[in-house]
Amino acid sequence: MEKAKIKSAAPAAAEDAKKKAGPRRKRLTRSAYTRDEVSEIFRRFSIQRPEPKGELEHVNAYTLLVAVVLSAQATDAGVNKATRPLFAVADTPQKMLDLGEDKVRDFIRTIGLFRNKAKNVIALSKALIEEHDGTVPADRDALTKLPGVGRKTANVVLNMAFGQPTMAVDTHIFRIANRIRLAPGKTVDDVEQNLLRTIPEAYLQHGHHWLILHGRYVCKARKPDCAACVVADLCKSKEKTSDIPAALVPLG
C-alpha cells in the first residue's frame, strides 16, 4: 500500500518541478554558421553601413509608431509620401485626435487598408492619451496592447525610439534567416528567437536594420544579387551564384 503511494507521488512531483521551471523552450534549428562566421558577417555589414537607419520618416517616437502601423503591407516610400503632410499637422496624439478620423483617412488614402489604419491611428492616439499621458511607452506589453500594434511594430519602436536590442522580423529578415540558414525557423517568432541567440551582442542593436537593408537591396526575394554581396564567400545558401565577396566599402 505504502509502495503504491510513493509511486503515484513521483509523477506529481515531476509535474510540480516542470510548472516551476515555466513553459518548455521550443527547440530551434541551429544556425549553419559558427560564432566566428556570424561575427564576420555582421562585422562586414557594420563597415558597409556604420549607422544604419530605418527608411520610415518620423519626427518623434509617436510619429515613428504611427508610421510603422501604417507600413503593414505597404512600402516605406508609399508611407513616407502620405505621412510627410500628415505629420506636418499632427505629430502628437492630441493633434491627431483633433484632426479626426475622416481627415486622417484622407491623408493616408494612397496606402493599402487605409480605412482600418485610420481607425487604428485614432484609437491608439486616444489610448496613449488616456493610459500613458500622451507618451509612447518603452515597454513591449504596453505597446502591443495598443490598437493595431503587433509584436513586430513594438520591436521596431523599442529598437529605434528607445535603443533596445530587439529583432523586428519582417519579410526580408524571415527570408534571409532561412535562405542562408543564419537562423532558420518556420515562424516569425522562431526566427526572432533564433536571431537573438545567434547574433553577437555587439551587433544586436543594428542587426535588424542590416538584415532588412541587405534583403531589400542585395539578397532580394526573387533573385539574390550575389555579385553585389559582401558576404558571398561566407554564405551557405544553395541559391547563391557567386563565392567572391563584393568590395567592402562604406555605402553612401
Ligand code: SF4
Ligand atoms: S551570397 Fe547571395 S544568397 Fe548569399 S547572402 Fe549574399 S546575396 Fe544572399
